[in-house]
Amino acid sequence: MKAYANLVLTGFMGVGKTTLGKMCAHRLNFEFADTDLLLEMRSNASIAQLFAEKGEPEFRQMERRIVAELAAGENRVISCGGGVPLLQENRQALRQTGLVILLSAPVETLLERIGGSTHRPLLETCAETRQQRMQRLLKAREADYKAIAHCKIDTSRYSVPETVEHIVTLYRTVTGMP
Numbered sequence: 041m042k043a044y045a046n047l048v049l050t051g052f053m054g055v056g057k058t059t060l061g062k063m064c065a066h067r068l069n070f071e072f073a074d075t076d077l078l079l080e081m082r083s084n085a086s087i088a089q090l091f092a093e094k095g096e097p098e099f100r101q102m103e104r105r106i107v108a109e110l111a112a113g114e115n116r117v118i119s120c121g122g123g124v125p126l127l128q129e130n131r132q133a134l135r136q137t138g139l140v141i142l143l144s145a146p147v148e149t150l151l152e153r154i155g156g157s158t159h160r161p162l163l164e165t166c167a168e169t170r171q172q173r174m175q176r177l178l179k180a181r182e183a184d185y186k187a188i189a190h191c192k193i194d195t196s197r198y199s200v201p202e203t204v205e206h207i208v209t210l211y212r213t214v215t216g217m218p
């Protein structure tokens with residue numbers, strides 16, 4: 041398999057992985073794959089339902105199987121659910137076959153983007169504010185996010201088309217793709 045056969049977008053909820061991933065896939069003429077969408081399609085249930093009915097540990101195992109399957113292919117833009125980097129197996133599988141780009145944004149930007157959305161079960165908590173919850177999760181994930189990434193882009197610093205351009209150029213340069 042060629043080096044960096046896939047382009048992997050990772051990072052916290054709300055950084056723009058799905059939006060940017062679709063656009064990058066279009067530009068590179070790659071297949072677009074989103075771990076959350078695949079999980080939902082295959083189980084015929086929403087992420088919130090999966091968390092509620094199966095619990096997070098089982099959700100992570102389902103997610104792990106999808107990641108392994110996607111990483112085994114090539115010419116894909118893989119947009120990962122925010123918790124994918126938490127498992128060592130996922131980090132290894134994705135780094136082995138992909139250029140892994142960690143997308144980030146300040147908490148205030150993430151809060152604005154996620155707004156009142158209710159389909160992210162990990163953020164639904166009464167014990168703390170959304171901001172506190174995000175900050176705590178981000179801190180807990182910092183090391184795993186760092187460990188999976190080949191490079192990092194702060195998506196709040198550029199417009200969406202600029203960010204896409206940045207990612208596509210980076211991928212082309214690293215892989216030598218024309």
Ligand code: S3P
Nearest residue numbers: 052053076087121122123160161
């Ligand atoms: C999660 C992120 C979500 C989804 C699930 C858990 C996480 O995906 O997989 O709610 O653990 O960060 P997005 O990052 O696409 O919102």
